[in-house]
Amino acid sequence: MVAVVGxxxxxxxxxxxxxxxxxxVSAGEIRFGETVISRLNETQRDAWRHAACGMIFQDFRLIEELDIFSNVILPATFSKVRVPSDLKRRALELLEKFQVPHRSGSVSGLSRGQRQRVALARALLMDPPIILADEPTASLDPENGDRIAHEFDRLARSGKVVICVTHDERLAAYASSVLTMxxxxxIDVNPHRKVS
Ligand SMILES: Nc1ncnc2c1ncn2[C@@H]1O[C@H](COP(=O)(O)OP(=O)(O)O)[C@@H](O)[C@H]1O
Ligand SMILES: [Mg+2]
Known part of the structure; x- marks a missing residue:
């Protein structure tokens, strides 16, 4: 797990x-394992991102016209005509885990903290090897912030790449390194003592 601060x-x-x-990018190279992302064209990058990345955007990017459950299940609907029942079950489990109520309700009625947790559930739905999160705890109360910090720690320990932009000290404390922008x-790459 890497934290990006600045x-x-x-x-x-x-x-x-x-x-x-x-x-x-206009310069440099972006590579994950064998895949050189910066050499792919846009269509290839989209396909790679869909297969490999769970994204949590700073502004969440939920679809207002869709209900909560449909927002979470969205990544599964790109590749499959019919969403398998195990993914539907996983979507419900993630919403339950992150304590989002009223899963059939509209996202427009949700608080920022609830929207952030819907975005998190959506990012984790496909069990991606890479999780990119932009200030994922910024709108959360301490209890939910801690829950997400623990979840990211668990994911990183299970072998996932977790890169998160954060101002949240409790989240950054779990990172094995901290990058400062x-x-x-x-401008700085600091190995960070891992919380055990
Ligand atoms: N390395 C870079 N090259 C070109 N533009 C950049 C670079 N880094 C940041 N910017 C520009 O600076 C502005 C702020 O960047 P942003 O990524 O939103 O910052 P932050 O998320 O740290 O608040 C944006 O308009 C972005 O396009
Ligand atoms: Mg930003």
Whole structure:
């Protein structure tokens, strides 16, 4: 688990979007394992991201026209005509785990904290090997923030790559390294003592 910190406007969101292949880079190389993301075209990057990345956007990017459950199940509907029942069950389990009520309700009535947790459930639905999260606990109360920090720690320990932009000390404390951004540049890479 890697935490990305730095003042507002320092390029944290841009870095996450570049890592995910949402924006292309003008210099340098982005590689996950054998896959050089920065050499793929946009269609290939979209396909790679869909298969490999769970994204939690700073502004959540929920679909207002869809209900809560449909937002969470959305990643499964891109590749499958009919969503398998085990994925539907997983969507419900994730919503329960992150304590989002009224799963058949509209997302428009949800608080920011609830929206953040719907976004988290959606990001984890397909059990992606890479989780990219942009300030994932920013709208959460301490209890829910801790729950998500523990979940990210568990995912990282199970072998997932977790990269999160965060101002949240409790979340950053779980990271094995902390990257500091300033003015669009990475200025510091600090190995971080892992909480045991
Ligand atoms: N390395 C970079 N190259 C070009 N533009 C950048 C770079 N880093 C940040 N920016 C620009 O700076 C602005 C703020 O970046 P952003 O990623 O939103 O910062 P943060 O998430 O840290 O608040 C955006 O307009 C972004 O396009
Ligand atoms: Mg940002």
């Amino acid at each position: 003042p507002s406007g320092s390029g944290k969101t841009t870095l996450i979007h570049a890592l995910a292949g949402i924006v292309s 300033h003015d669009g540049r990475l």
